[in-house]
Each structure stands twice: as structure tokens, then as C-alpha cells.
Amino acid sequence: MARKRGFFAEMAYQREQAERRERQERTRAAREAERAERARQRAAAQTNRDMQAAYVRAQQEDAAARTSATHARIAELAGILTSAAFSASAVTFDQLRRPFEARRFNPGRLAHAQQPPYWQNYQPKPPSALSRLFSKAKIQQEFAEAQVRFTEAKERFQVNERQRLAALAQAETKHTNTERNRREKVDEHNRRVDELERGVKAKSPKAVEDYSELLIEMSPLPEDIPMDIEVAYQPDARKLLVIRELPDVAVIPGVREFSYVRSRDETVEKPRPQKEIRQRYADLVAQLVLRTMRDAFQIRPTGVIDEVAVNGQVSTRNKATGRPEKPCLVSVSATRAQFEELVLTELDPAECLRHLSALVSPHPWDLEAIRPIFDPDLSKYRFVDARDAAAGLDSxxxxxxxxxxxxxxxxxxxxxxxxxxxxxxxxxxxxxxxxxxxxxxxxxxxxxxxxxxxxxxxxxxxxxxxxxxxxxxxxxxxxxxxxxxxxxxxxxxxxxxxxxxxxxxxxxxxxxxxxxxxxxxxxxxxxxxxx
Missing domain, CATH: 3.40.1350.10 (Trna Endonuclease; Chain: A, domain 1)
Structure with missing residues (x-):
């Protein structure tokens, strides 16, 4: 039989057991805290890895998107001549005219009058027999006050109605004036279109030049491609002279591909070879000139223009003098019959210019100029005596x-x-x-x-x-x-x-x-x- 501990021994034992339990509790708490810290570190590490992976994916996707945009830009520039080749049609004079569509007058709330006041809504409640007997004066007073309120309401209604009718008349007058101005503008626009049509059919140089510029400038081009053109028309020769502004070689993307290098955390650009840039630029210049001719030949009636000549030039500055200059890179002329034989979707633009006996810069990317087949000062052609031009053609x-x-x-x-x-x-x-x-x-x-x-x-x-x-x-x-x-x-x-x-x-x-x-x-x- 175990010996029973004494009072002090029992107290020491209980204290020792409590301390032991406390140490165990602290140990468990430390282990729990250690496990929680390890779990937190693992979660933080996983979060960091996820963030790093997301960052890498974002960088890779950005590089891929930039590469895709570059490829799309190259494809866009390579397809300038053939884009809308089949859907492109002449802007007819009927399409230039504007129809007038009258707008219905809609005055909104002004069209509806407010409800007039009714006496039933103002008159006092019928008095009882007892009230009529003992409160006759009060009943008369309430009746008089109701009549005053009713009269004031009728006066307010009449004032508001007069104001509404005046505002309605003013709105209707404004609408009528606006519609008349719109019709006058449409009629004036259509009158100018009629005048332009008569001028084009009569082979008036000014009319043909305006119409030709309109046709060419309405032909949509990619971003950063200049739309500036200048034209002159020789009616006796039925020849249109066009000076087309060309972009410089910077329009060709200098980067072929973007890639993200994870080890360096850097997006690297793979440059496009200079040979490819030059080839693509020469092709672009040829496409723009041919497209200009295509758009110019869209003019109707077809007998107005029998020949189109185009000078393609670039606005730049002379590196030696700093003065602005416009070197001509391409100069070509073709008759309608020659151009209509071309299959624009199948030809090589540079070879087509050679076929048309064009003068082409041997190094257009360096803006090496050629002497054009016609003077870039088109004012000289606008005042030439038509009889002299015809005589020159005949001889x-x-x-x-x-x-x-x-x-x-x-x-x-x-x-x-x-x-x-x-x-x-x-x-x-x-x-x-x-x-x-x-x-x-x-x-x-x-x-x-x-x-x-x-x-x-x-x-x-x-x-x-x-x-x-x-x-x-x-x-x-x-x-x-x-x-x-x-x-x-x-x-x-x-x-x-x-x-x-x-x-x-x-x-x-x-x-x-x-x-x-x-x-x-x-x-x-x-x-x-x-x-």
C-alpha cells in the first residue's frame, strides 16, 4: 500500500504538476506557433511564386501582344494596294448628295396643358342640419374662402397656360427656323454637287481636280500614311497629274519580334533586318503610287481621264543645309487602257512600276531623288494654253x-x-x-x-x-x-x-x-x- 504524502509534500507535488502542465502548454503553444509560422511562410512563398508566375505571364503576354501588333502592322502595310480592291468604287454624285429628312416637332411637356381647377375640389363639405341652424355665419365664411382659393387657382392656371402657349409657339418657331436652315444647307450642298457634276462632265479643270482629290482622299489608308495630295488636270490630253506625299522609311516597324527573358527580367527586341526594311519600304512606296492611280481612275464618267501621272515625294530636310525639301522617289504615267489590264491582287508592285516604265529611286529608303517626268510645280500645268498642248501631242x-x-x-x-x-x-x-x-x-x-x-x-x-x-x-x-x-x-x-x-x-x-x-x-x- 502506497504511502500517503504529507500536506507539504502534496502541495509540492501539486505545484510540480502545475508547472509541468504549464511547460507542456508552453511547448504546445510554441509548436503551434512554429507550425503556424511555417504555414504562413509556405503561404507567403506560394503567394510570391504565384505573383512571380503571374508577372512572368503578364510580361510574356505583353511581348506576344506587341509582336502580334507588329505583325498586324506589317500585314496592313503589305496589303495597301489590295485592301478594298474589289469593294472600292467611285464616289458617285448621287452618293455625294444629301437627302433632307424633316424632323418631327416634339415640344415635350409643352404640348400638354395642365388640368384646370374644378370647383368640386375647392367647395366646402355640405354642412349638416345642425350646423346650418347654429353655424350659418361660419358656413358662409368657409364658402367665401373656398371661392377665393378657387378664383386664385383659376388665375394661376390661366397665367401658366398663357406662358405654356407662348413657350410652345416660341419652340415651334425655333423648330421651323432650324428646319429651314437645315434644308437651306442641304440644298446649298446639293447645289454645289450639281455644279461639280456639271463641271466634271464638261471637263472643267477645277471641277475635275476637286473631284479627283475627293476620290483619292476618301480612300482610307493605315495610320501614319500621309493623305496629302495635289492634282492638276489637262483637259485636252484628259490627263491627271498627281503629287502624292509618301511616308519615310520610319513607317516600317524596326522591330520584328518582342520576347521576355525571365533570367534578366527584360523584354528584348529582335530588330528587323535592314534589307527587309528597305524591301518593304520600296514595296510600300510602289503600292501607294499604284493605289493613287487606281483611285484616280475611279472618276466617272470614264471619258474624263484617259491618263494618270503620279509623282511620289517625301517631305524632309536636307542634312547639309537644314532646309526643307521634297525628293521625288517615284514618277510614273499610265493610260486607262494600260492600267485596266493590271490584276492588282496578283502583281508585284515594284515589277508593275517597271512594266509601266516608271522612274524609281534606286535607294528610296535613303530618299535618293530621281528627276520626275513632270514638274512638281503644278501651277505651270493649270495655265498652259490647251491648243499648244494638243499640238505637242499630235507631233x-x-x-x-x-x-x-x-x-x-x-x-x-x-x-x-x-x-x-x-x-x-x-x-x-x-x-x-x-x-x-x-x-x-x-x-x-x-x-x-x-x-x-x-x-x-x-x-x-x-x-x-x-x-x-x-x-x-x-x-x-x-x-x-x-x-x-x-x-x-x-x-x-x-x-x-x-x-x-x-x-x-x-x-x-x-x-x-x-x-x-x-x-x-x-x-x-x-x-x-x-x-
Whole structure:
């Protein structure tokens, strides 16, 4: 049998047990706190990981969105010529006219009069028999007060009604005046449209110019593409001259792709190669010029415009002088018949310009200017005597229809006017001109071999190699290869590598003859180019 503890021993035992329970409780509380802290840390770590993952996803999505926007912009610029190619139609004069739709007069609350006051709502309640006997004076007083209130209510109603009717009449007068002004504006607008239509049908230059500008400017273009154009119309030739403002090369996105690098927490830009930027810019310039011609040919009736010529220029500043200038990058002219043969959705814009014998800057991205086929000062064309223009058209010579001796004489005249003095012509078996000429300029002079190819199709690449051989044989400092048609890529590449050979294609030849000899000539019908 266990020995019973004494009083003090029991107290010590109880104290020890209490301390033990307290230590256990503290231990449990510490463990609970430790577990809670670990849980909190795990939750915080998970929250941080979730936030990091969400941040990374956001950065990746942002990079993907920016890349997608860049791709969309490139696609938009690449489709300028073909966008709305089938839905684009001329803005007819009926579409320009505005119908007048009368608006119904709606005065709102003014149209409805308020309810007039009724005596039934004001008269006192019928008195009882007892009241009539003992309160006759009071009944008479209540009746008199009710009549006063009723009279005042009728007067207020009449005042309000007069004010309502006056406001109603004023609103109706205002509505009538507004409708009359609207109708007058619509009638004036339609009168101007009628006047414009009569002017266009009569081939009035001012009317045709206004209508053409309207057609071209109403054709929607992507953001950052200038809409500025200037036109001049030659009624006798039925020719529209257009100067189109072009964007510079900065319109092409310089970044091809955006990607997020997690290790550096940075969005990296993958630049677009300079070669691609230049190719896309040259393509964009060609598209804008062709689209301008497309929109200009939309004018109706079709007999108003038979030919459209476009100069594409860029507004910039000369880096040497700081002065503003507008270098021309493309200059082209085409008849309606030539343009209607084009399948805009299938062609290559740059090749199409070559097919149309356009003058195109060899480096448009550097704003390297070419001499346009018509003067950018359109005021000169707006005041030209129509009879002189018609006479010039009737007397134009067609280069491809010239006899060989005539063509040789023209080429000789041209280069003599450009500074060549001595001139020796050799026999040519390809219906062209082979000549050795001397430029007496003390700095840029020397022997020059000139070969002119009166072709209607592409000049073979062998021609430029043959010219290089003749230059070596004659120890010539320069060589010039002239054609009424155009050269292929291989010929241009060879000329660039050689460095001393100049190529002159049909449009430039036509321009040089006009500049140095004052003769307006026509190339003639060229063969269709293949891609």
C-alpha cells in the first residue's frame, strides 16, 4: 500500500504538476506557433511564386501582344494596294448628295396643358342640419374662402397656360427656323454637287481636280500614311497629274519580334533586318503610287481621264543645309487602257512600276531623288494654253517606230547636247546605235562608249557584258547603255559591280530627250513583263 504524502509534500507535488502542465502548454503553444509560422511562410512563398508566375505571364503576354501588333502592322502595310480592291468604287454624285429628312416637332411637356381647377375640389363639405341652424355665419365664411382659393387657382392656371402657349409657339418657331436652315444647307450642298457634276462632265479643270482629290482622299489608308495630295488636270490630253506625299522609311516597324527573358527580367527586341526594311519600304512606296492611280481612275464618267501621272515625294530636310525639301522617289504615267489590264491582287508592285516604265529611286529608303517626268510645280500645268498642248501631242514621235537612221540621229543629238563632242558611229546588228564619243570636260571627260538598244522588251544581260568588253578594248573611262524598254536585275547588278557603266531606261530616255532637246517623244508599245 502506497504511502500517503504529507500536506507539504502534496502541495509540492501539486505545484510540480502545475508547472509541468504549464511547460507542456508552453511547448504546445510554441509548436503551434512554429507550425503556424511555417504555414504562413509556405503561404507567403506560394503567394510570391504565384505573383512571380503571374508577372512572368503578364510580361510574356505583353511581348506576344506587341509582336502580334507588329505583325498586324506589317500585314496592313503589305496589303495597301489590295485592301478594298474589289469593294472600292467611285464616289458617285448621287452618293455625294444629301437627302433632307424633316424632323418631327416634339415640344415635350409643352404640348400638354395642365388640368384646370374644378370647383368640386375647392367647395366646402355640405354642412349638416345642425350646423346650418347654429353655424350659418361660419358656413358662409368657409364658402367665401373656398371661392377665393378657387378664383386664385383659376388665375394661376390661366397665367401658366398663357406662358405654356407662348413657350410652345416660341419652340415651334425655333423648330421651323432650324428646319429651314437645315434644308437651306442641304440644298446649298446639293447645289454645289450639281455644279461639280456639271463641271466634271464638261471637263472643267477645277471641277475635275476637286473631284479627283475627293476620290483619292476618301480612300482610307493605315495610320501614319500621309493623305496629302495635289492634282492638276489637262483637259485636252484628259490627263491627271498627281503629287502624292509618301511616308519615310520610319513607317516600317524596326522591330520584328518582342520576347521576355525571365533570367534578366527584360523584354528584348529582335530588330528587323535592314534589307527587309528597305524591301518593304520600296514595296510600300510602289503600292501607294499604284493605289493613287487606281483611285484616280475611279472618276466617272470614264471619258474624263484617259491618263494618270503620279509623282511620289517625301517631305524632309536636307542634312547639309537644314532646309526643307521634297525628293521625288517615284514618277510614273499610265493610260486607262494600260492600267485596266493590271490584276492588282496578283502583281508585284515594284515589277508593275517597271512594266509601266516608271522612274524609281534606286535607294528610296535613303530618299535618293530621281528627276520626275513632270514638274512638281503644278501651277505651270493649270495655265498652259490647251491648243499648244494638243499640238505637242499630235507631233510626238514614237521611238519604237523610228527608222534606225532616225533613232541614231536622235541619240547623237541627245548626247551632243549633253556635252559629247567627237562622235564615231559603228555598225549595229540589233537595230540600235553603237558609238564611241569623247567628252571634252577637263575633269569628268574622256572616252565614252554608248550603246542604245531600241527594244520593246527586256534587254538581255549579255548587252552590258558586251559593253564592258568594248570599253576595255577602247580603253574608255565610261560606258552608257540606253534602251527604250528596261533592264533586268542581272544587268543592274553587273552595272553596280562594274562601277563605270550607266544604265538609262525608257522613261529616263524620254525625260532626257525632253530636257536637252526639247522634244516630247513617246516610247511606244512595250511587251508585257513577266515576273
Amino acid at each position: 510626238r514621235r514614237v521611238l519604237l517606230e523610228m527608222a534606225p537612221v532616225e533613232f541614231e540621229h536622235l541619240v547623237r543629238q541627245l548626247f551632243e547636247a549633253m556635252g559629247m563632242k567627237a562622235w564615231v558611229t559603228q555598225a549595229s546588228r540589233d537595230d540600235g546605235v553603237d558609238a564611241v564619243a569623247v567628252n571634252e570636260d577637263p575633269i569628268m571627260g574622256g572616252t565614252c562608249v554608248i550603246q542604245a538598244k531600241r527594244y520593246s522588251g527586256i534587254v538581255p544581260a549579255d548587252a552590258v557584258r558586251a559593253l564592258a568588253g568594248v570599253m576595255d578594248d577602247k580603253r574608255a573611262s565610261r560606258g552608257v547603255l540606253v534602251t527604250t524598254s528596261w533592264f533586268g536585275k542581272a544587268t543592274h547588278d553587273f552595272s553596280s559591280r562594274h562601277g563605270r557603266i550607266q544604265l538609262i531606261e525608257g522613261p529616263q530616255l524620254k525625260h532626257l530627250v525632253a530636257e536637252h532637246l526639247g522634244k516630247d517623244v513617246v516610247i511606244g508599245e512595250l511587251k508585257r513583263r513577266t515576273r
